[in-house]
Amino acid sequence: MRDQFGRSIEYMRVSVTDRCNLRCVYCMPAEGVHCVSHSDILTYDEITRICRIAATIGISRIKLTGGEPLVRRGLPELLGMLKKISGIEQVTLTTNGILLKEQINKLVSKGLDGVNISIDTLNVDRYADITRGGKLEEALSGLEAALSFPALTVRINCVPTQDMPEEDYISLAHLARDKELDVRFIEMMPIGLGKKFGIVSEEQVYSILKNKFGEAAECTGRFGNGPAVYVHFPGFKGKIGFIDAVSHQFCNTCNRVRLTSEGYLKPCLQYGTGSDLRKLLRSGADDTAVRHEMRRTIYDKPACHHFADCISGTGQTLETRDMSQIGG
Ligand code: SAM
Numbered sequence: 001m002r003d004q005f006g007r008s009i010e011y012m013r014v015s016v017t018d019r020c021n022l023r024c025v026y027c028m029p030a031e032g033v034h035c036v037s038h039s040d041i042l043t044y045d046e047i048t049r050i051c052r053i054a055a056t057i058g059i060s061r062i063k064l065t066g067g068e069p070l071v072r073r074g075l076p077e078l079l080g081m082l083k084k085i086s087g088i089e090q091v092t093l094t095t096n097g098i099l100l101k102e103q104i105n106k107l108v109s110k111g112l113d114g115v116n117i118s119i120d121t122l123n124v125d126r127y128a129d130i131t132r133g134g135k136l137e138e139a140l141s142g143l144e145a146a147l148s149f150p151a152l153t154v155r156i157n158c159v160p161t162q163d164m165p166e167e168d169y170i171s172l173a174h175l176a177r178d179k180e181l182d183v184r185f186i187e188m189m190p191i192g193l194g195k196k197f198g199i200v201s202e203e204q205v206y207s208i209l210k211n212k213f214g215e216a217a218e219c220t221g222r223f224g225n226g227p228a229v230y231v232h233f234p235g236f237k238g239k240i241g242f243i244d245a246v247s248h249q250f251c252n253t254c255n256r257v258r259l260t261s262e263g264y265l266k267p268c269l270q271y272g273t274g275s276d277l278r279k280l281l282r283s284g285a286d287d288t289a290v291r292h293e294m295r296r297t298i299y300d301k302p303a304c305h306h307f308a309d310c311i312s313g314t315g316q317t318l319e320t321r322d323m324s325q326i327g328g
């Protein structure tokens with residue numbers, strides 16, 4: 001369906017849990033994480049019902065996210081349920097990759113279309129620092145397991161921090177040079193703990209990569225679910241992508257909404273507004289009522305975020321949830 005500004009909304013990010021087996025410094029605190037109680041998290045039947053209704057109003061692609069989606073038991077079963085919904089053309093996953101090796105066969109057998117793996121650096125010590133104890137080799141085993149399925153779209157996501165040395169950008173780019181995958185650099189957003197970190201812009205990253213690999217060709221066409229801009233360096237198997245939500249606002253082409261693990265439908269990352277679908281579902285509402293509420297929320301999607309004002313200090317983020325609660 002189209003929102004009040006005529007944007008076609010066809011992509012929904014579905015968070016299945018706010019729990020995670022890592023504690024990335026810009027995403028979750030080291031200690032004192034308050035987790036949503038199990039009874040407040042949507043069941044797989046409830047998620048499937050919402051996605052089925054969403055498909056009737058034009059959502060055709062779903063990304064499973066978290067927290068860490070693979071820590072929730074039986075995720076492949078949910079994936080299989082979503083893949084059977086008429087109108088849902090693609091179900092993909094974003095994960096830190098730690099549990100991917102042990103689950104990839106099942107996920108692929110249930111129809112997984114693609115996987116984004118978050119790896120911010122290939123330096124073992126810096127990876128452990130950023131994730132507060134994560135083992136890089138486990139994430140890389142997950143990556144290799146995903147790459148063993150050639151039909152699967154595989155992407156690496158990196159959220160650079162300002163102290164990241166140039167060699168980290170270059171070694172991540174080497175993955176796209178040598179393997180059938182894309183590497184994307186995502187600007188830090190002022191959500192939750194991310195507010196404490198500065199952003200590294202596309203221009204900064206590109207200039208480091210250009211010095212090493214030469215001028216890249218811009219890729220035209222649409223890749224993936226959204227706003228990434230891709231370039232191709234000479235001799236690379238895969239592409240390099242940039243997602244700069246703050247410095248290159250792309251709200252006028254935004255196609256997405258988000259469903260938190262508690263069943264809150266969020267039309268824009270920056271704002272806390274949206275709709276409590278869990279309450280509606282658990283009050284016995286029929287599909288027509290849920291559809292009506294989803295339509296209303298999507299139609300009212302705000303025109304744009306104001307993250308740049310948050311960073312300059314002239315505005316503030318109105319969303320109080322952390323990224324791990326929203327799903328990125
Ligand atoms: N645990 C999974 C993972 O790491 O991919 C899925 C959830 S995580 C919240 C989804 C994505 O959000 C990750 O790529 C993560 O790096 C990114 N992220 C977390 N906090 C962020 C922030 N403040 N700004 C930009 N991206 C952020």
Ligand code: SF4
Binds near residue numbers: 022027118323324
């Ligand atoms: Fe967990 Fe993903 Fe957040 Fe890292 S970015 S703490 S892996 S949810």
